[in-house]
Structures are given as C-alpha cells and as structure tokens.
Amino acid sequence: MANAKESLIHSLKNHGFSKEIISAFENVKREDFLQPSFHDRAYSDIALPIGQGQTISQPYTIATMLSLLDLKQEQKVLEAGSGSGYTLALISEIIGKNGKVYGTERIEELAEQSKIQLHPYKNAEVIQGDANFGSEKNAPFDRIIISAACEKVPEVLVSQLKEGGILVAPLGIYGESQDLVAIRKHKGSYFIEKKVPGFAFVRFV
Numbered sequence: 765m766a767n768a769k770e771s772l773i774h775s776l777k778n779h780g781f782s783k784e785i786i787s788a789f790e791n792v793k794r795e796d797f798l799q800p801s802f803h804d805r806a807y808s809d810i811a812l813p814i815g816q817g818q819t820i821s822q823p824y825t826i827a828t829m830l831s832l833l834d835l836k837q838e839q840k841v842l843e844a845g846s847g848s849g850y851t852l853a854l855i856s857e858i859i860g861k862n863g864k865v866y867g868t869e870r871i872e873e874l875a876e877q878s879k880i881q882l883h884p885y886k887n888a889e890v891i892q893g894d895a896n897f898g899s900e901k902n903a904p905f906d907r908i909i910i911s912a913a914c915e916k917v918p919e920v921l922v923s924q925l926k927e928g929g930i931l932v933a934p935l936g937i938y939g940e941s942q943d944l945v946a947i948r949k950h951k952g953s954y955f956i957e958k959k960v961p962g963f964a965f966v967r968f969v
Contacts, residue, residue: 765795765803765804765806765807768806768807768808769806769807771807772789772807772808772809772823773786773789773790775809775824776789776823776824776827779824779827781827781830781831782831784835784858785827785830785831785854785858787857788830788853788854788855788857788858789823789827789854791857792850792853792854792857793806794806794807794820794823794850796881797814797820797848797849797850797853797878797881798812798814798820798848799813799814799815807823809822809823809824810822811825814847814848814874815873815874816871816873816874817966818847818848818871818874818966819847819966820847820848820850821851821911821965825944825963826850826851826854828944828960828963829851829909829911829932829944830851830854830855830858830909832930832932832944832945832946832958832960833907833909833930833932833946834907834930834946835855835858835859835907836859836906837858837859837860837862837863838859838860838862838863839859839863839906839907840863840864840865840866840902840904840905840906840907841855841859841863841864841865841866841905841906841907841908841909842865842866842867842868842898842899842902842903842905842907842908842909842921842924843855843865843866843867843868843908843909843910843911844868844895844896844898844908844909844910844911844912844918844921844968845868845869845870845895845910845911845912845968846867846868846869846875846878846890846895846911847869847874847878847911848874848877848878848881849867849877849878849879849881849882849888849890851867851909851911852865852867852878852882852885852888852890853881853882853885853888855888855909856882856885856887856888857885859887860887861886861887862887863887864887864889865887865888865889866888866889866890866891866899866902866905867888867889867890867891868890868891868892868893868894868895868897868898868899869890869891869892869893869895870892870893870894870895872892875890875891875892876892878890895910895912895968896918896920896921896968897920898918898920898921898924899924900924903923903924903925904924904925904926904929905924905925905926905929906926906929906930907925907929907930907931907932908921908924908925908929908930908931908932909931909932909933910931910932910933910934910968911965912934912965912966912967912968913934913935913936913937913938913942913964913965913966913967913968914933914934914935914968915935915936915937915938916935917931917933917935917945917947917954918968922947922949922954925949925954926949927949927950927951927952928948928949928950929948929949930946930947930948930949930957931946931947931949931954932944932945932946932947933945933947934963934965938965938966938967941961941962941963941964942963942964942965943959943960943961943962943963944959944960944961944963945958945959945960946958946959
C-alpha cells in the first residue's frame with residue numbers, strides 16, 4: 765500500500781497541485797474512509813463505493829476541486845454532500861487548526877460513520893441533514909464545495925457564501941459529463957471564475 769500511495773502522490777505532484785494539497789493527501793489515510801474490502805485499492809486513482817449507492821471520488825478529482833476552491837488557513841468551509849468524510853479531512857489539513865470545516869450529509873449511516881473516522885480532525889464537523897439547505901446557523905462561509913452533480917448552482921448555498929467567497933461544484937446533468945466550476949460571489953450574485961470539463965459525479969440529492 766505504501767508504494768501505491770507514493771505513486772499517487774507522485775502523480776498529483778506531476779499535475780502541478782500546490783504543496784498544501786499534496787501535503788494533505790500525504791497526511792490523510794484514504795483507507796480510513798473506505799470499507800476494509802477496498803483497502804487494497806485505497807491509493808488507486810479511481811472512485812470507490814462507500815455504501816448507500818454513494819462513492820468516494822477519485823483523488824485527482826478531489827485535488828482539482830480543492831485547487832479551484834483556493835483554500836487558505838483559518839477559513840470557514842462547508843462541504844455539501846460530505847459522504848465518507850475524506851474530503852473533509854483533506855480540507856481540515858489545509859485550513860489548519862484555526863479553520864473550521866462543516867460537512868452536511870443526508871444519509872444517516874454515512875454521516876454517523878464519517879463522524880467516527882473524523883474524530884482525530886478536531887476542526888471538522890458533520891451535520892446529518894439535507895445538503896441542499898447547507899448550514900444556515902454556521903453561515904456565512906468563505907468557501908463551499910458541493911461533492912455531487914448539480915444541474916444548476918443552488919441559490920440557497922450561494923446565499924450562505926461570504927461576499928467574495930468561492931463555491932466549487934460539478935455542474936451538468938447526472939449520467940452525463942459535468943464541468944467543475946468555481947464561482948465567486950459578487951454583490952449578492954455570482955459569476956463563473958474557472959471551469960474544468962470532463963468529470964462524472966453521483967447525483968446531488
């Protein structure tokens with residue numbers, strides 16, 4: 765497994781991701797967020813099932829989203845559809861102990877399991893509930909990441925974003941290719957700042 769992880773890290777470095785993102789992938793054990801039967805594939809650059817019809821995204825995809833998110837130390841971040849909690853752990857590493865990351869997860873079994881896996885990450889918190897509604901009581905957020913396919917940007921989540929903040933989401937029809945987009949909030953509205961095509965996500969529900 766060690767060789768597989770080294771190979772994955774080498775691949776991410778070759779893609780030009782930041783040292784902060786690389787360090788997070790080095791420090792977080794992906795196998796901790798997978799069922800034991802998938803541990804031997806933990807560092808393959810592929811999506812893997814986590815139960816309940818959901819998946820843990822491939823590392824390259826997550827790294828691309830984190831790069832678009834442009835995370836900084838001490839930020840407050842929301843992940844809508846946090847699934848296994850793996851991306852929350854990576855964000856936790858990047859924003860540091862004085863930052864805070866919240867995850868919302870609709871499926872109770874995944875939410876409860878991810879709380880256990882995230883216990884070492886004291887600045888990460890999972891909220892069981894409908895990810896479409898974000899977390900109004902913890903808003904506004906510097907950054908929001910949506911980890912499932914959306915046909916349009918959810919206005920409720922934009923409303924929970926700070927002015928000048930960034931939201932990253934896969935936009936497109938479920939079952940077809942989606943674009944990863946980074947939108948920036950500006951004067952209560954937003955504009956698309958960056959777009960990376962060619963991704964496939966589970967449906968945002």
